[in-house]
Amino acid sequence: xxxxxxxxxxxxxxxxxxxxxxxxxxxxxxxxxxxxxxxxxxxxxxxxxxxxxxxxxxxxxxxxxxxxxxxxxxxxxxxxxxxxxxxxxxxxxxxxxxxxxxxxxxxxxxxxxxxxxxxxxxxxxxxxxxxxxxxxxxxxxxxxxxxxxxxxxxxxxxxxxxxxxxxxxxxxxxxxxxxxxxxxxxxxxxxxxxxxxxxxxxxxxxxxxxxxxxxxxxxxxxxxxxxxxxxxxxxxxxxxxxxxxxxxxxxxxxxxxxxxxxxxxxxxxxxxxxxxxxxxxxxxxxxxxxxxxxxxxxxxxxxxxxxxxxxxxxxxxxxxxxxxxxxxxxxxxxxxxxxxxxxxxxxxxxxxxxxxxxxxxxxxxxxxxxxxxxxxxxxxxxxxxxxxxxxxxxxxxxxxxxxxxxxxxxxxxxxxxxxxxxxxxxxxxxxxxxxxxxxxxxxxxxxxxxxxxxxxxxxxxxxxxxxxxxxxxxxxxxxxxxxxxxxxxxxxxxxxxxxxxxxxx
Amino acid sequence: xxxxxxxxxxxxxxxxxxxxxxxxxxxxxxxxxxxxxxxxxxxxxxxxxxxxxxxxxxxxxxxxxxxxxxxxxxxxxxxxxxxxxxxxxxxxxxxxxxxxxxxxxxxxxxxxxxxxxxxxxxxx
Numbered sequence: 001x002x003x004x005x006x007x008x009x010x011x012x013x014x015x016x017x018x019x020x021x022x023x024x025x026x027x028x029x030x031x032x033x034x035x036x037x038x039x040x041x042x043x044x045x046x047x048x049x050x051x052x053x054x055x056x057x058x059x060x061x062x063x064x065x066x067x068x069x070x071x072x073x074x075x076x077x078x079x080x081x082x083x084x085x086x087x088x089x090x091x092x093x094x095x096x097x098x099x100x101x102x103x104x105x106x107x108x109x110x111x112x113x114x115x116x117x118x119x120x121x122x123x124x125x126x127x128x129x130x131x132x133x134x135x136x137x138x139x140x141x142x143x144x145x146x147x148x149x150x151x152x153x154x155x156x157x158x159x160x161x162x163x164x165x166x167x168x169x170x171x172x173x174x175x176x177x178x179x180x181x182x183x184x185x186x187x188x189x190x191x192x193x194x195x196x197x198x199x200x201x202x203x204x205x206x207x208x209x210x211x212x213x214x215x216x217x218x219x220x221x222x223x224x225x226x227x228x229x230x231x232x233x234x235x236x237x238x239x240x241x242x243x244x245x246x247x248x249x250x251x252x253x254x255x256x257x258x259x260x261x262x263x264x265x266x267x268x269x270x271x272x273x274x275x276x277x278x279x280x281x282x283x284x285x286x287x288x289x290x291x292x293x294x295x296x297x298x299x300x301x302x303x304x305x306x307x308x309x310x311x312x313x314x315x316x317x318x319x320x321x322x323x324x325x326x327x328x329x330x331x332x333x334x335x336x337x338x339x340x341x342x343x344x345x346x347x348x349x350x351x352x353x354x355x356x357x358x359x360x361x362x363x364x365x366x367x368x369x370x371x372x373x374x375x376x377x378x379x380x381x382x383x384x385x386x387x388x389x390x391x392x393x394x395x396x397x398x399x400x401x402x403x404x405x406x407x408x409x410x411x412x413x414x415x416x417x418x419x420x421x422x423x424x425x426x427x428x429x430x431x432x433x434x435x436x437x438x439x440x441x442x443x444x445x446x447x448x449x450x451x452x453x454x455x456x457x458x459x460x461x462x463x464x465x466x467x468x469x470x471x472x473x474x475x476x477x478x479x480x481x482x483x484x485x486x487x488x489x490x491x492x493x494x495x496x497x498x499x500x501x502x503x504x505x
Numbered sequence: 506x507x508x509x510x511x512x513x514x515x516x517x518x519x520x521x522x523x524x525x526x527x528x529x530x531x532x533x534x535x536x537x538x539x540x541x542x543x544x545x546x547x548x549x550x551x552x553x554x555x556x557x558x559x560x561x562x563x564x565x566x567x568x569x570x571x572x573x574x575x576x577x578x579x580x581x582x583x584x585x586x587x588x589x590x591x592x593x594x595x596x597x598x599x600x601x602x603x604x605x606x607x608x609x610x611x612x613x614x615x616x617x618x619x620x621x622x623x624x625x626x627x628x629x
Contacts, residue, residue, distance in 0.1 A: 071591055074591070074594035074595055075570075075594065078566070078594055078598050078599075081598075081602055082562070082566060082598075082602055084602075084606075085558070085562060085605055085606050086559070086562075088609060089554075089555040089559070089606075089609050090555055093613070216588055217580050217581065217588070217590070218573040218580055218590045218594075219573045224574070225570060225571075225574050229570060256614065256617075259610050259614075260610065263603070263606045263607055263610055266602055266606050270599035270600075270602065270603060273599070274595065274599070277595045405548070405555075477536040477541070477544075478536070480544055480548065484547055484548050484551065485533075485547070486617045486620065488621065489621060489624055490530065491530060491533055492534040
């Protein structure tokens with residue numbers, strides 16, 4: 001058994017490196033590294049965005065949550081998809097038209113403040129870490145579940161592949177690798193599922209556990225309305241503020257292409273998210289002991305062997321293992337690029353040229369994550385991804401929405417709002433991770449902070465902006481032209497260019 | 506860079522359009538009151554469209570938890586032997602999201618085409 005799984009992991013890792021090497025031949029300039037020179041077509045780009053977005057939380061986590069807690073957990077995949085609708089209608093085209101590379105670039109360009117840039121950079125690193133550590137840990141747990149290897153092995157494998165890929169080719173090489181990984185992940189879930197559903201249909205199974213009221217009916221448990229609506233707010237609004245999602249929009253040709261890409265992403269995510277739910281249901285039928293043993297997170301990997309004996313089960317498990325590693329690798333690559341891009345621009349860009357800074361920063365980001373993963377092995381970080389959405393929704397979401405659609409946003413308002421929203425949501429995330437949460441209502445607020453922190457962040461940003469309304473950005477008029485006017489009009493869009501930010505001199 | 510388009514030269518067409526194009530684009534470039542009015546009207550039409558789509562999203566998908574909370578009948582209903590909440594959240598929501606997105610893209614592009622026509626750099 002374990003040999004097949006190891007072969008699957010090796011094949012995915014090598015294929016990722018191989019596909020990445022195609023990009024290596026064509027990545028030469030700084031802008032190739034950061035944004036693939038913005039010459040990626042909508043179909044390829046949409047596959048790459050979806051491939052990057054579908055992380056361990058989507059591939060393994062959703063099925064586990066559905067197995068454990070039932071229908072209310074379906075809001076996670078729904079929210080992670082609906083987040084792209086909000087991204088589309090408020091952010092996609094203007095963000096592309098701003099021509100910034102990263103969220104800190106956008107902050108600096110819109111409110112014309114280096115402080116706002118620094119605060120955004122810190123938040124990108126923070127959200128990136130909340131998102132990266134669970135990917136590395138997931139890789140460790142997956143390998144341990146399948147082969148009995150210690151958990152650090154999986155984390156090191158992911159770190160090495162991501163490093164090789166990012167350092168060699170930058171954004172161009174990972175665009176192709178991630179597009180490939182979307183289709184691999186879809187196939188890896190679809191094929192075993194088809195076999196297992198056919199088996200269930202023909203031979204039946206113990207369905208008694210499907211009829212438990214608090215599993216099958218929605219809105220169960222204490223504070224359910226608050227928890228569900230807070231989850232909806234975090235996922236719907238958080239997607240637009242994830243650094244690795246935002247950076248992908250700069251690789252579109254223009255604002256129009258950015259919109260069309262987003263619709264394609266929505267279709268691809270919808271197709272994918274139909275599948276994990278069914279794994280959760282099958283898990284309830286064939287592997288319900290995972291709930292009592294607290295291992296519901298590995299239900300996706302466990303199911304084939306419960307249903308099929310011998311080689312068939314091993315082959316399907318190996319395929320799922322390959323898909324899981326594709327999920328760890330693609331999300332980690334995207335995050336290392338965006339976190340590395342920020343470190344490269346803001347910390348190293350003054351001392352090194354663009355490409356060198358990017359490579360150094362990528363190495364730094366991947367190694368730091370590896371160290372953090374090994375240090376945090378005792379903490380409950382598996383669900384940090386879900387909480388990262390709450391942080392993004394409480395910080396970058398108000399910055400993007402108010403920055404694009406409201407002329408009144410000032411630098412002081414943007415900074416104050418991001419600091420308040422960031423401090424409150426990060427407090428909640430950290431206390432959940434170390435397991436120090438209060439009971440009752442306060443516990444619900446800590447578990448799903450968005451419904452409190454998002455309105456507070458918006459209110460702070462608007463309030464402080466109004467109080468400092470005499471200090472609007474100098475180039476506000478041109479900024480608005482650049483964000484909203486279609487590219488085929490010849491207009492003066494101001495002189496801001498992000499390459500100036502990391503090309504000294 | 507790849508997104509730089511070649512300069513468009515209009516060789517035919519009514520002369521009045523040509524004059525208007527130059528004047529409105531230059532009003533926007535000069536950030537005059539007239540230019541501001543044109544930009545604000547574009548932004549307002551796009552924002553109105555976006556808020557309309559958010560309203561549709563809130564009324565359709567966003568009202569589901571409330572519906573489930575308030576109606577035990579919906580919570581327990583079955584269709585083809587599958588509980589309705591599972592059917593809606595596991596399947597039915599996704600086509601709605603894609604349809605809303607597609608509707609938005611068409612309307613947003615129409616708004617921009619109207620703006621382009623007004624300012625003069627039409628697509629044809």
